[in-house]
Amino acid sequence: MSETSQRYFRVFEHTADLGLEIFGADPQALFVNAGRALYEVLVPLEGQPPENRRRQRIEAQGEDWADLMVNWLRELLYLFNGDQQVVIAIDLESLAENALQATVTTTDFDPDQYRVEFEIKAVTYHQVIVAPYEDGWRARVIFDV
């Protein structure tokens, strides 16, 4: 994990699964960082930025911040698990407590080029937290691996 990544998220221990604690200055930064952290743990990209890129729009809804976070990460994870795409950039266009819209840039997952660090299979609701924290915002999410 790079030094930069250590500033915006950390992995915490869970016996069977994997937990991420993510930080952001405000909700916008938190949601973008959560998406970045998910893919940094799943398929860390190294070296040159890939040339083969796609852009697609994502929308997510939620009953509250925590529900929205789970649904947002679910949408991002489906891009890998369902479409074999790796997210390389996130442009969050709008965010409120119950909905968000974003455009993400992805590239094809090539198993010969990229390594899967932790295979994340699902985003769980277990002990999920999204809340103000110190002078910013924090989320805790446990993933099924």
Added chain:
Amino acid sequence: MQIKRIDDYRWQLEASGPMRVPGLIYTSAAMLDQLKAEEALNQVANVATLPGIVKASMAMPDIHWGYGFPIGGVAAFDWQTGVVSPGGVGYDINCGVRLATTDLQHEDIRDRMKDLVDALYHHVPSGVGATGSVKLTAKEGKKVLVQGSRWAVNQGFGTDEDIEHTEDGGCLSHADPDLISERAQERGSKQLGTLGSGNHFLEVGVVEEIFEPDTADVFGLRLGQVTVLVHSGSRGFGYQVCDDFLAIMSKHVRTLGIALPDRQLACAYIQSEVGQRYLKAMACAANYAWANRQILLHRSREVFEQALHISPRALNMRLVYDVCHNIAKKEEHDIDGRKQWVCVHRKGATRSFGPGHPAVNPVYRAVGQPILIPGDMGRASYVLVGTERAMQETFGSTCHGAGRLLSRKAAKRQAKGRSISRELADQGVLVRWTGRGTLSEEMPEAYKDVSQVVGVVHGAGISRKVARLRPIGVVKG
């Protein structure tokens, strides 16, 4: 939280606060100390708060911290008044194990293990997002979801005897493919006939010890015999079904006024439209998993024949049994002296039906159903038999495996600088794997000692030891 010792193998978590029933934990004093250090006991208590739960929220000795329900959890809910929870089944719906025997003895293949394990690795697709050689059209995909193992056998992947030796004949009849999302259909269409990654595996083993010769004889197990154990589930299809219904139920449960201690316990009343839809979609995923394991077994048969240059008759790879360990089922049980229909959730737990039960296929009915307990890559796996005591105490349930001890991160830390494959080779286990971190995450020390886990269920009488298998070759995703 108050835990009271009942005997050497049983511990009661007293009902307190919103718990509707007590917790009942099958473990040993030594393993209980480990358990107290993590969240699993809180999860047993959380499950006990759900509406309609009957008798107790139970945990088998391989219990560990899951999400929502603990892994190793068993809970039954009244069929009329209780709830069903996707988190009580797990993401990998009908993850399970099947065991096949052969007419080979260890000495027949000792010098050919490398060829055999290499061939299994190359011809049985495994690893993250692996796609299978079975490509499904939408129409055939629906047939898989309705027919389960029968679909695979109809395509030439196996025999009628395989179906007879599978829990529920490899099919839950209430499956309704019209309830499946496009995403789940898409994921399912590509992955049938694949092993997957993580803790899924294909293991060549040898029967090392027999504890109950008469029962072993009924199961077709002999000392020194070569066996094949397959651990896999419903792949991305089951994950998507679970995810879809967790999203639906997390909204739905708010309309019911049920206070959940953990959102992952999202549920619906069994008799509600949402509850029935989940059970029918879950059945589709269960059937997908059975078809998947049936194809994996048949591929293994073909690989053995080709790699060892022997005929199907000389190999005689016979399915002993196939059990599921992530499932919710409608079953009738004796509870406080009366018969009651319940929805039994087994999440990381195996059915353990005893002698005479009509759901046990005729060939095993006199002795009870076979139970397959995989251990880790280096130590052992077990074959057990179901008991009447399990019927009385645990809704006919027992453990499902060794249970994780170390987080994946901790396992990777401990494996740093070591060659796990060489260590296993020194123990006589040849391993082939796909994922970069798989071997570290899955190394033997990452798991509890399966012999201790099995010792508890045997001692408690909720299943009995029949045979121990030793791994000699393992393929991991």
